[in-house]
Amino acid sequence: MSLVARFRCPVCGATGELALGPEMLEEARRAGAARAVAACPRGHTVVLTLDAYGAVRSAVPALAAESSRCEVTDRAPSFLRGKLQALVEKGAATEEDALLLEKAKEARWIVC
């Protein structure tokens, strides 16, 4: 069984996918629902609400942070661009994302 949540982007209608780790499902099981941030194939950042079975209960567009004047450069590896774009628009929600954002700036994958 592959645990993938599929969602329709509320901005452009494209179908996106998000890989679900066991800890996210566990959190949804415990709390009744879990939140996740995903990027649609066209780069829009979406906030998902997931239930304990991994089903998407809602998908709403994330608002760009007002102060963000950063952008992802061509130097960023392609596998990471969606994630970096989401971080630039939404900001880092976790400690690992904050560190990735910091390292991405040092590597000039993101310029501000």
Added chain:
Amino acid sequence: MLKTLIDNWGMLRVMSHFMKSIGGVKGLKLFSQYDRYYTAEAVKAALACGASCERPGNDFQRLLFDIAKRRLGRCPPPEVERPREPMPALMREYFEMVEDVVVFRACELASKPVRDVIPEEEARALYQALVSADFYKAFRVSLYLGTGAVRWGRVLLIGAGTQEPLDFLKACELAGAKCEVAAMEVDEVVYRDLARLAERRGFKAYLGWDSLEGFDGAVAQNVLHWAFDPLDVLVRARRHASRLLVSQGVIEDSGIGFVLTYELGAVRLLSWREVEALAKQAGWMLERRYAKYPDYIAVYTRREQRR
């Protein structure tokens, strides 16, 4: 398929959530097939740029061609078709990274020093992207829960990097276990980030082995291939802890991962038999082996404890 099932039975049983998310035994076989495919693609890219299997011109070529010989039987490699079955999402995340960082850069890496192709800052950013990727986080949380390491008491994370402590704490939270975690790092730059995390999350961080105390258990999660002397790591671990969880990606079924980490600074490849031999040589006694490959997973106890 049966051999894969037998060799990884423990992992399939105790890490069932994670294993389901990558497709179980079938997923492990698919992982091996994609690993072979991407290994062949990387070798082809290097050979197309003038590299030679007989006379590798640099360390990158030597490592890649060595892996090709072990995984594909020969170099130049036979034609390996891309597997028809699509990958589960977690696996796709890993192989997209492999494609981007290894295959697409193989030509350049075959002719230039690795730091000319991937500068230090970029290597550190790629390292952070790798260790904080969803597949890796899911694997580690499942590993710590499944092997019961979260209930060992005071645990030392050896060569912890920046993500392992967060994942260990996450596993503790999910298990409802009160963990006392300490993280050690030998790389000074990584240690600086680790120390900041430790302050925020309330665990201890150590730079190097010298000031370490005693622990109930230690974890060496994908550490040995970064070490110049992996035996020394295991010997030192034995001085500080009475139990050891070893989780190490090995050459059987996962060769291309070594090329990926080599580009970020790792120094060697290992087979599961080598890891087991090193652990025994360091004075550890095998308590339980969960998996042989693509990730060797085992718990050891300090030898004199059983006497």
